[in-house]
Amino acid sequence: MNTTGSPLTPTYEVIIIGAGLGGIGAGVALRRAGVENFLIIDKWPKVGGTWLANTYPGVAVDIPSPIYNFSFQQRSQWSRLFAPGSELQRYAEEVVDAQGLRNKLRLGAGATKSVFDEIDHLWRVTLEDGSVLTARFVIGAVGGLEQPSTPDIPGIEEYTGKLMHSSRWDHDYDPGGKRVAVIGTGASALQLIPELAESVSRLTVYQRRAIWIAPKPDFAMGPVLNAVLNFPPVQKTVRAVGNVGVNAGLGAGLAVSNYPRVTGAGLTIGETALRAYLFAQVRDPELRRKLTPDYRLGCKRPSVSNSYFRAFTRPHVDLVTTGIERFTPTGIVTADGTARDADMVVLATGFKVMEKGYTPPYPIYGRGGIELGDFWDAHRFQAYQGVSVPRFPNAFLIVGPYAYAPGSYIPLIEATSAHAARVIGEARRRGATCVEVRQEPHDRYFERMDRRAKRTHLFSQGCASSNTYYINYQGDGAAFRPSTQLEMYWENRHFPLDDYRFGTVSPVRTGANGSGATIPAPVR
Structure with missing residues (x-):
């Protein structure tokens, strides 16, 4: 707790959690917005996320390689039209180097908890080694296909042979x-x-x-192509x-x-x-x-x-x-x-997508101590443009509920990264230390997406029984955005900035416990 009577200054302006393509894209977006004091953390020893974790035999992208790359760094050298996963991981390394992000990385440092400080308007991110980092803003870039789903089959713990999940392949066997x-x-x-x-x-x-x-x-692909x-x-x-x-x-x-x-x-x-x-x-x-x-x-x-x-x-x-x-x-x-x-x-049983305790994969505590996973479990998965959630100030998601318009994940990453960078850039321009999406625009977006989703064939032609991750345990289609990627692109770049509320920390405290800080009124 801060007992100095003066507002704390966080170590970083932004912490990005996840060094897959989502975290890398977020880092590039921040630099374009003029933000340099940021850190990208990840539990893995290298960048690449999904393309680092998944190394099972035959792993490859299911989107044509020439379009599975960032608009700001398009790659022209692919071994095949559908490149193997190892090439995608190398592409992630190439982007990090070309965009000057190598010194922004802290790898082998997974997050275990994030807590918002309502007095000093900053996030405290606890790492696996017990250390704590502070940042004004946090961008969650942990992908949806991150937490392996293990079937609950009787006797599985008694099996004496080799047991492995496809996403955690043991190449020594x-x-x-x-x-x-x-x-x-x-x-x-x-x-x-x-x-x-x-x-x-x-x-x-x-x-x-x-x-x-x-x-x-x-x-x-060959040299000519x-x-x-x-x-x-x-x-x-x-x-x-x-x-x-x-x-x-x-x-x-x-x-x-x-x-x-x-x-x-x-x-x-x-x-x-x-x-x-x-x-x-x-x-x-x-x-x-x-x-x-x-x-x-x-x-x-x-x-x-x-x-x-x-x-x-x-x-x-x-x-x-x-x-x-x-x-x-x-x-x-x-x-x-x-x-x-x-x-x-x-x-080969997939991942836990939009499930309690796994999305997000670690506890995130917002205003009033509310935990994001508990909030979603009680009130359904929801986020404004798939990026922001009321009561979680200064926090943004790259792959949140109703973010992903089906297609390549790269346009999604660029869209939601642009959204987060635009809000952070506006907060800097206004000198704000706290920014939170307003309840009304958030609710309008959620209601629009939920209404659209329930009209799709997923809910009208028997998909609920297909065990699809598009429909979660609450009966909602929160894993996808029922729209074109063009709409996803446009709305994440041109939303009204007034959809957010901005506030500042008081420069002078009235008490040692910081009770003199000014905090934006709760979002209504």
């Missing part, structure tokens, strides 16, 4: 020639399963829901057109949610095409039936692969659709009583 089981058939499993099928003696895949898959137009992309006008055109195309492919149904007939017709056409692709890959009707989703296209993020379906046609690969009953010390027993032994079990 060689699965070659072994009996391997994979639980889950989502986006990670889609890439992992064909790779494992090449080397293991027996591969058993436990599927709860089949997944919609399109062919992957992947190919080696990379040279063409290195020409700035071509590079910018490809990125712009590609982002529009990806947004249309992934988010068109959300953008035209008020036109259910158009949406339904589009989904039917897409489903017919993808069923035809499955038919061309798998001729066994029973296997094809197991691999056909029982929910509408678009309930989950669509995936692409040229090898996933064919992996199941190999004689040593089994697809099990009967539910798992329990683990044994040597394997897995399904509900029909069948026991299958496995030397290794891979949990």
